[in-house]
């Protein structure tokens with residue numbers, strides 16, 4: 112990120128109306144990333160056959176529930192549980208069953224290991240390790256159904272399950288939604304490489320190279336948390352806390368902005384890795400028809416939003432299969448960050464995403480686009496019959 116704006120980061124945060132929410136949310140997402148990194152490391156060292164699905168005791172399941180419990184507990188401690196309403200991906204029913212005792216134990220241990228580090232992240236942990244019932248309570252508290260009024264948090268504890276199990280990109284996404292509008296977005300991207308070129312490679316190459324040539328810059332090698340609050344006109348990125356370091360706000364945060372490329376021929380579009388999550392052939396045709404000439408950048412999870420916000424790509428297109436219902440926690444944090452970094456997010460009809468209709472993006476016109484304001488010819492692609 113050359114030529115970044117130099118702003119008074121501390122001042123910006125202190126003067127905004129979501130200061131406390133932002134402060135707590137960024138620290139909580141930092142902790143969630145720390146938790147996920149540990150689980151992903153243990154996962155990578157095992158054979159991949161052990162982590163096939165999300166329906167067993169696999170590490171991804173442990174990470175999902177543990178992040179949800181940790182973030183829910185931290186938000187409740189900071190704002191009072193009576194003031195915190197959360198919609199999140201994981202429900203607590205299967206974790207509470209008798210045959211899930213082993214999984215529950217793993218989740219409780221993971222949550223306690225993470226919360227024990229809270230002071231390092233500038234948050235208060237529990238006086239005593241949490242018991243299983245407290246962990247279940249924290250997960251179960253994330254049972255809001257969202258809607259058009261009031262304030263709630265939307266959390267995707269581990270977005271991009273496949274990226275996570277493959278040792279690749281995944282994200283922790285936390286947004287604050289107020290009266291149906293996403294007002295605060297925090298996106299943790301534990302494997303986001305600081306060098307743009309690495310995004311084109313599977314993350315395992317990054318791991319191999321890092322082992323061969325250990326990074327000289329301790330904090331900006333990989334992993335970041337991006338954040339923005341609505342109306343600020345600013346989006347920020349701070350590195351993940353490494354080793355046993357302490358998070359000292361603003362933790363070397365720097366502003367991010369969408370790319371300034373205006374010519375579609377020079378622009379890169381990104382899309383999901385999985386063909387089943389978005390039609391690659393349709394986006395290829397559409398990209399060509401609007402003058403995009405470069406190869407697509409395929410990245411797992413909401414890290415695609417981070418890629419656009421940081422200016423590492425110019426367009427994000429996702430065409431889900433007909434009938435697939437997008438959830439608000441898969442987009443809300445990314446939308447705030449992109450919009451404040453100077454981009455635009457819309458559906459195929461050019462409409463802004465609507466976070467006021469419960470957990471689904473109801474009324475969504477099929478695709479999701481995120482583009483630069485300059486490339487706005489892409490906002491209204493032709494109708495498609497997929």
Ligand SMILES: Nc1ncnc2c1ncn2[C@@H]1O[C@H](COP(=O)(O)O)[C@@H](OP(=O)(O)O)[C@H]1O
Pocket residue numbers: 269270271272273382383384385387388389410411412413431432435441
């Ligand atoms: N059939 C489908 N079509 C579109 N999106 C889907 C899908 N099934 C799952 N998804 C969503 O797409 C996310 C992965 O995004 P991407 O494909 O861009 O990497 C999934 O996150 P999880 O894997 O965390 O459930 C899920 O939210």
